[in-house]
Amino acid sequence: MSTIRVLVGTKKGAFILTADGKRKSWDVSGPHFAGWELYHLKGSAADPNRLYASQSSGWFGQIIQRSDDGGKTWNPPGTKPEDLMGPDGMPKGRSNEFAYEGEVGTHKFYDGSQHPWEFKRIWHIEPSLTDPDTAYAGAEDAAIFKTTDGGKTWKELSALRAAKGHLWQPGAGGMAVHTIIIDPKNPQRIYIAISAAGAFRTEDGGKSWKPINKGLKSQHELPDPDADVGHCVHRIALHPSRPDVLFMQKHWDIMRSDNAGDQWNEVSGNLPTDFGFPIDVHAHEPETIYVVPITSDSLHYPPDGKLRVYRSKSGGNEWEALTRGLPQKNCYVNVYRDAMAVDQLDPCGVYFGTTGGQVYCSPDGGDNWEPIVRDLPAVLSVEVQTLK
């Protein structure tokens, strides 16, 4: 029988939740890296025991952690005794060095002035689909870095910041590359998203990037609602069988593109509110998508105190509320952009974590929900591995 491993990043450490394919009885391991913020953990599709984690702290900065045994043991890459002496005899310990390439440059700041890029943390790590030693990291201030040595060293793909970076401006949550999606049919094509700059695409493995924001409307956030960059994209998702079809949760609006982001159309339809953070796609039904509507940009909790996942089986526009097992009164949690994931089993499991410390699982595509855990620190990210 399959094993499900859920990797949970929280404000105060990481937790690993495991169950068999029934997804009823869960083992909880953690906190790993207790007391640190774990923005994201993700496993390699090429080697499921290879996990990467982004660990950070306002005091001590960024740490990258790596496990080669499915989360039992962890090390910052390049700090094992055998890694410490290179050909030059010098210690390494560079896995947390994220240096912007070339002239650092400036972006638009809150007050409208130009402000130099300053590295703060890694929000998201996206391992290559084919090589466990290759991964991409999305940074605040917004940039994308790549490792090809298992995280020991990272190099910026700096052409991203040339895509009108001087016009990007941080939103209230900071200016970070929070979404990285590698096209499963063409690894040279990568999609990324930044709040509040928009979505971008490379066709050449990161040597060049272009904004893909046509059709996005930000009538309350931007002086030019159709601007090329500046849109606050919260999350993008795709189904691996159809990598040209993208779904987006924008600050406001659910959007869909059928041509790899060249043009977006709104599919918010009958949602009670189209503000929110995560969006994801069913593992076996490319037209079935999930969002968690949040009241507004001013009220980061579900409408009417009812935690409802909304599912569309038609790729948007027609949505149904999924409520069974979710609190339907007095619920005022949020669900962050990286805190929803699906497994690969049939029926597909859907998972999300809340700022209240619950991680919910639906083993039947969203019809029924149960909390796996209720009292973790605020959940920042949820990823799922389906292990044979």
Next chain:
Amino acid sequence: MIRVVLPFHLRNLARVEGEVEVEVAGPITVGAVLDALEAKHPVLRGTIRDHGTLKRRPFIRFFACKEDLSLEPTDTPLPDAVVKGEEPFLVVGAMAGG
């Protein structure tokens, strides 16, 4: 030997308990102690001072013999009591109100 006290999270990161001892060749300064500390525990690189500029991270403080050395130049000699191993050099996570 120079005795160094690390904050809780950096002790965990470096997998050490209690004080750390480092050997420093030449003048015993804040910078030289940090160089020796990072050479012995490379995982600490970037957590106390920036990788590139070697500037102290904003919420890190350096104390010794009841003095705050955080704002002193990094080539400032450490007090004799630290040099002799009678007192430790403290790396401290700054207080965060709340």
